Amino acid sequence: MALALALSPLCGHAATATSWAPIKTHAALLKDQSTSVNGMSAGGSTTTYRINAHGKPAVKAQVSTLDSTKVLHVAVSLNLRNADQLQAFNKSLNTPGSANYHQFLTPAQFKATYAPTDAQVQSVVTHLQQSGFINITVSPNNTLVYADGNAAVVSKAFNATMKSYTENGKLKFGNDSDAMVPQALSGIVGAVTGLQNVSVKHPLSHIGAQISSTAPMGTQSGPTNVLHPPTQFPLIYDAGNTPTAYNTTVGIITWGDLTQTLADLNTMTTVNGLNPVNTKVVKVTLSGERDFSDDPNGDGEWNLDSQTIIGTSGGVKQLVFYTAANGLYGPYDDELTDAGITAAYNQAVVDNIAKVINVSLGEDETASHEAGNQAADDAIFAQAVAQGQTFSVSSGDQGVYTATGGEFETNAGVVLPAPFSLGTYSSSEPATSPNVVAVGGTQVTTNGTTYAGEVTWNDGIADAGDGNNRIWATGGGLSLFEAAPAWQASALGATARQVPDIAFDASSVTGAVIYIGGQKYGVGGTSLASPIFVGTFARAQTYANNSIGFPASNMYRDFPTHPSALHDVTSGNNGVWVAGTTYGYNAAAGWDYTTGFGSLDISAFNLLAYTWGDGTPPSGVVPPPVVTTLTNNVAVTTQGTAGAAQQFTLVVPAGKSTLTLRTSGGTGDVTLYVKRDSAASASSYDYMSAHAGTNTEAVTIRAPVAGTYYVTVAGGNQIFSGVSVLGSMQ
Numbered sequence: 001m002a003l004a005l006a007l008s009p010l011c012g013h014a015a016t017a018t019s020w021a022p023i024k025t026h027a028a029l030l031k032d033q034s035t036s037v038n039g040m041s042a043g044g045s046t047t048t049y050r051i052n053a054h055g056k057p058a059v060k061a062q063v064s065t066l067d068s069t070k071v072l073h074v075a076v077s078l079n080l081r082n083a084d085q086l087q088a089f090n091k092s093l094n095t096p097g098s099a100n101y102h103q104f105l106t107p108a109q110f111k112a113t114y115a116p117t118d119a120q121v122q123s124v125v126t127h128l129q130q131s132g133f134i135n136i137t138v139s140p141n142n143t144l145v146y147a148d149g150n151a152a153v154v155s156k157a158f159n160a161t162m163k164s165y166t167e168n169g170k171l172k173f174g175n176d177s178d179a180m181v182p183q184a185l186s187g188i189v190g191a192v193t194g195l196q197n198v199s200v201k202h203p204l205s206h207i208g209a210q211i212s213s214t215a216p217m218g219t220q221s222g223p224t225n226v227l228h229p230p231t232q233f234p235l236i237y238d239a240g241n242t243p244t245a246y247n248t249t250v251g252i253i254t255w256g257d258l259t260q261t262l263a264d265l266n267t268m269t270t271v272n273g274l275n276p277v278n279t280k281v282v283k284v285t286l287s288g289e290r291d292f293s294d295d296p297n298g299d300g301e302w303n304l305d306s307q308t309i310i311g312t313s314g315g316v317k318q319l320v321f322y323t324a325a326n327g328l329y330g331p332y333d334d335e336l337t338d339a340g341i342t343a344a345y346n347q348a349v350v351d352n353i354a355k356v357i358n359v360s361l362g363e364d365e366t367a368s369h370e371a372g373n374q375a376a377d378d379a380i381f382a383q384a385v386a387q388g389q390t391f392s393v394s395s396g397d398q399g400v401y402t403a404t405g406g407e408f409e410t411n412a413g414v415v416l417p418a419p420f421s422l423g424t425y426s427s428s429e430p431a432t433s434p435n436v437v438a439v440g441g442t443q444v445t446t447n448g449t450t451y452a453g454e455v456t457w458n459d460g461i462a463d464a465g466d467g468n469n470r471i472w473a474t475g476g477g478l479s480l481f482e483a484a485p486a487w488q489a490s491a492l493g494a495t496a497r498q499v500p501d502i503a504f505d506a507s508s509v510t511g512a513v514i515y516i517g518g519q520k521y522g523v524g525g526t527s528l529a530s531p532i533f534v535g536t537f538a539r540a541q542t543y544a545n546n547s548i549g550f551p552a553s554n555m556y557r558d559f560p561t562h563p564s565a566l567h568d569v570t571s572g573n574n575g576v577w578v579a580g581t582t583y584g585y586n587a588a589a590g591w592d593y594t595t596g597f598g599s600l601d602i603s604a605f606n607l608l609a610y611t612w613g614d615g616t617p618p619s620g621v622v623p624p625p626v627v628t629t630l631t632n633n634v635a636v637t638t639q640g641t642a643g644a645a646q647q648f649t650l651v652v653p654a655g656k657s658t659l660t661l662r663t664s665g666g667t668g669d670v671t672l673y674v675k676r677d678s679a680a681s682a683s684s685y686d687y688m689s690a691h692a693g694t695n696t697e698a699v700t701i702r703a704p705v706a707g708t709y710y711v712t713v714a715g716g717n718q719i720f721s722g723v724s725v726l727g728s729m730q
Contacts, residue, residue: 021186025372028174028196077376104388131157135287191372194339199367205527230311244314245538247620251354312535360527362428381435396428396475441474441506456572503595544613668720
């Protein structure tokens with residue numbers, strides 16, 4: 001057995017060239033004969049390596065053969081059948097008058113028409129078994145085959161040699177030759193993901209310093225740039241009386257353990273008086289892989305996603321976390337590859353319960369394309385469109401320099417690029433997919449919690465916290481590989497996919513106040529912008545009874561003639577300014593490469609998006625008002641739209657001499673209603689305090705009777721925000 005294992009790579013390469021067929025997975029490490037000394041070939045000549053990404057950056061570490069016993073978890077992506085027919089079908093789904101209009105498919109219907117056949121799947125499984133793979137499983141939609149195999153088995157199955165090197169104490173591995181399959185599988189296998197972790201997806205958030213409870217948060221008068229609790233985004237972007245997303249299920253793509261994220265989400269909802277969130281965690285594994293260790297760095301991302309979605313949507317039917325095994329930046333970062341993320345995408349599509357799925361992840365598009373990940377992801381997103389699901393994807397946080405993570409060097413006080421040309425731009429995958437909504441970033445200015453304007457998000461170049469300087473700016477530009485979808489070709493005259501489609505707040509200056517590990521932090525990045533859109537679109541889906549499909553074609557058709565639904569962002573840039581030259585793209589009137597069409601006015605967008613559905617009114621059980629329990633002498637803050645009412649209770653024991661209930665601070669105008677042992681309202685109350693034009697209201701009860709006192713804070717004809725509610729007993 002030992003001899004057979006040792007010779008298995010040779011067996012794979014012993015086949016003639018004509019017996020192997022190319023697929024879309026190319027070498028992750030490119031061999032380069034040069035004068036560098038990071039590797040030696042068998043003949044004694046010097047071999048250097050470059051990463052197969054935009055700009056082909058050099059590998060500076062010593063590269064050697066990957067340990068043949070190293071186990072890899074792969075996902076073999078199979079080509080869809082009738083791909084051209086599927087593209088035409090997806091276009092017709094949202095074309096009024098088409099016979100297919102809103103005839104969304106079930107996963108079973110999709111599988112029957114477009115997925116690989118059982119016979120095709122079996123041919124792939126047989127090849128993997130014969131090559132020595134174990135733990136072979138097939139996704140329910142027949143599009144992915146998962147398997148475990150060591151480096152020697154991988155080499156035999158895909159005619160690829162595997163290399164490795166150590167970077168910052170972590171093992172990096174990848175194939176230095178293109179992956180291939182036997183001719184009999186040509187046309188069936190599209191790509192093999194999981195062969196490398198040299199280029200992988202990463203979170204697109206910018207987590208700032210911990211903030212104190214006294215930091216300004218969107219309550220000042222006059223235009224200001226301040227941080228905002230997620231519950232303020234509906235106010236800033238004018239949700240008005242738009243229903244919450246109470247009848248829409250939302251998904252989030254994550255990895256690792258979610259225990260801390262769920263705890264922090266509960267803290268956020270409790271503090272803000274929101275209903276507890278109905279959550280579900282779906283663990284997605286690749287064959288035998290089972291490790292779901294916590295990734296403390298990932299916690300901040302998943303917390304940003306979940307808290308922003310709930311705050312913006314006002315609450316959802318269910319929040320489903322699709323979590324891949326292992327943590328990217330934790331102790332197991334050499335295990336998570338893009339195969340795990342692709343599998344998580346696929347599980348969300350297979351389940352088909354989330355109408356909107358958030359993806360706050362991205363990587364250099366060239367690296368993803370060369371690895372075959374882009375093709376595998378595109379097939380999954382195409383199925384989502386056919387089923388009426390929408391993936392929302394962050395456009396990137398490093399401006400036009402996604403390829404190198406936006407890293408810069410500083411030399412004598414002058415910022416210089418390293419190791420790329422300032423005029424060479426790159427985009428982020430999967431934002432460039434034609435089957436997702438790509439969301440860029442802005443910096444929003446507010447007057448209290450009222451929208452006052454936006455510019456393109458570009459925080460400039462700053463220390464990334466890891467010894468590198470990095471540009472923090474919205475991603476945007478053109479895809480190098482994806483053709484323009486029909487809706488962009490028609491509206492923009494585009495030939496290549498252009499991003500983003502829309503944008504929302506992403507600045508670390510005006511970003512979100514997020515609970516991480518029980519403490520508050522200011523967080524920005526397009527990882528904030530995408531969840532804001534998800535919460536906004538989930539509201540629209542509930543209002544339209546979840547009948548809206550993938551909205552991109554509707555956006556490009558209707559936005560130009562419905563300016564009230566948009567905040568057109570016309571200033572700013574997503575590049576750098578060096579030696580008198582401006583690099584990157586500039587914002588402009590109408591659609592542009594920095595913010596797309598701009599941000600949305602939620603109320604106006606909701607009315608427009610309703611016309612994209614089937615015309616049925618909202619259904620489902622409207623959630624009851626949130627009732628927050630007060631604690632003696634502990635103030636809580638509340639907010640609401642014009643005419644909204646927030647409810648509280650305070651249990652008063654016998655023997656108290658006075659009970660005082662009061663409101664103060666914040667913005668807007670509120671009225672205070674109090675009733676013992678039943679809900680208080682404008683038509684049913686025991687006590688009331690109403691002073692025009694102020695939030696300072698108080699009710700004092702002498703010798704209160706023991707019982708539960710219900711307190712209702714009702715807004716007037718304007719938004720109220722940051723109002724303190726306090727119950728005090730003596």
